Amino acid sequence: MVRKILHLDLDAFFCAVEELNNPALRGVPFAVGGRPDQRGVVASCSYAARRFGVRSAMSTATALRLCPGLILVPHRRGAYSQVSRQVMARLHDLSPLVEQLSIDEAFVDVSFLPDDPAEVARRLQSEINESLGLPCSLGVATNKLVAKIANNVGKSRVQGDAPPNAITVVPPGEEAAFLSELPVSELWGVGPKTAETLARYGVRTIGDVAAWPEAELMRLFGKHGQSIARHARGIDDRPVEPERETKSISKEITFSRDVTDGVLLERTLRQLADGVGRQARKSRLSGTTVKLKLRWSDFTTLTRQVTLDHPVDEDDAIFEAARELFHRFWTVGRPVRLIGVGLSGFAQPHRQLGLWEDPAEESEKRRLQTTLDDLRERFGDDAIRRGSDLSIDEP
């Protein structure tokens, strides 16, 4: 069956919300973000500001250099979340198959609707334009990959101070042709490193990739090469996955040989806790329960958990709790076959501040954690590692 997938993206969302709040901002170069003296960054910038070269994730200081008249509006997460929920509710009215990607982006599968998907997209757009007063762009295609790329392309084609409010349709069968002229970096899973490797072989457009034999790509990039080859031809079978409520996040590892070394076990626990923490932060979840799982050499499994007094998502907090459990239930020298760490009991993040606590220290920690997450997100898990892990890997 040919699917009908919409990709919706709210245009300069935070700015659009701010404009609703203060119509005087309309058409003016402004940005939502932190103050330059606090090393703030631009979270979202108006289309008028983009004409000066201002981009989101740029430091506010740089943005002000590019556009000296730039108005800075403080970030109001609560307001954006509230409006975002209203938008998502409109999508759910349309179809139960809604996959929210972020605060301002989602896929909707409307395959079961008899209507032309382009028409569905137009109705949805005018509904969001009129009832919520928000500009939005849509990509329409037979799968998620092409719908999203179509939307990106369609938005970038619109120039000017006004939001694009674009709709871009890729009809069934035209996926490969649509993609062929685009640079490879538009493809999912093609990061700067992969793009660089491909460029060395003279491969620059998605069409170039599609023309390459799949076997050759697999030789270069392994299993990843296969998905690149398929994506380049506009093939993507992944379903739109409605958000399932995450009940727990866990990571575990089975050793190839049972481990008795406490130092190694603790180091493994550290890596697992870091992984759980990172996923929690990525999913914006904080949990109050930390679980430790240990499987002994006789395959019996022990799970123990501890409930903390406030929800956590920091690597250190998860690790500390897991380590304490570990030392409570592991007797020195006992062989361990599997070790795992889990986080559950998700709740609204909140933390009681302490009387003798330095609030600056806490925000420093938070900032370090965010920076590490960003580095790993952009350059891969190995971009930065703990000193404690280096000794074993690189003697």
Added chain:
Amino acid sequence: MRVSVLQENLYKGLSIVGRAVPSRASLPILSNVLIATEDARVRLAATNLQLGITVWIGAKVEDDGSVTLPARTFQDLVATLPPERVDMDLDTRTLTLHLHCAGKSANIKGMDAAEFPQMPEFEPDRAISVRADVFKEMIEQVVFAAAKDESRPVLAGVLLRFDGDVFTMAAADGYRLSVRTTELEFSVGDRAPDPVIVPARTLQELGRIISDDDEEVLIALPDGRGQVMFSLDNVLVVSQLIEGKFPDYEAIIPRTYQTSVMAYTSELLAACRSSEVFAKDSANTARVLIEPASSPNEPGQVIVAGQSQEKGDAQAPLEATIEGTAIEIAFNIRYLIEVLNVIREDRVVLETSGPTAPGVVRPAGRDDFIHVIMPMSTAR
């Protein structure tokens, strides 16, 4: 021992000393209460080695003597007796106490009084006198802020400080701080004892024991014993002190504020209680929105809001006199409720300097009580 007492007095005495009987005694004798004659009175005593309580009740003593009896059994039995005279007669050979009251009789098997830990005697000569009703209020306003767990032992206690004629009590569990002062009638002058840390539990019991009949509490800190004694008309409470240094609490009391709210205590308390219904589900986190008046003739508004992801939310607004800028701050609403519960004044002041700065709560027009609460951080 042959002695007669009134059932009401015996029962009341036993329920007071019973508070010191450990629920799981490390030594069998500690499950017992000591009963001994002393002049024309009966002395009842119990201890868990941390906290000891002695109560004297009026009695008609025919023969002196002493014994210890299982506290729970003795108290349970006396509770069932009518309010009449209780005659007690000890068989010194079997250590069994024969008890008669209004035709009922009972025999309770005891243990030798010599095995019972020696209870120290009160040393009145250097004792400090505090008005009983004031002391009771001080305990009430401070003790709840002490830590409930023992992870930092000094925080499970209350600091008692004497400086000239000022007596200060302070407690903090790491998240909130309560400080109450009073002026002593008789200055301790230059013989002021060093500050001590008294277990919160001791003061809680003392707060229960102090009655309207008591006029003063005498506090004694015998040299080098690591103990504190509190003497009332007919009760003596002896407690071990907590060793260690109480953290510097004065440094964390904010001296300035950005926003100050004055509201009716009962209205703010009611608003907090409404929000608590939902805040319970999110670790008691409630938001307090402070909005100054838009024009000088109008009152400002405080909204206390609690939210539960599953169950819903509540907003309780109230009028207030607000000075400074608008602020939104999140608190553990239990903390706010607990302090509002111990403020007797009609009006209360809440001062804050931002969502991560300590909030100060104090009764309006009084400067002898200050309570500091750290907010909840809800930011990511």
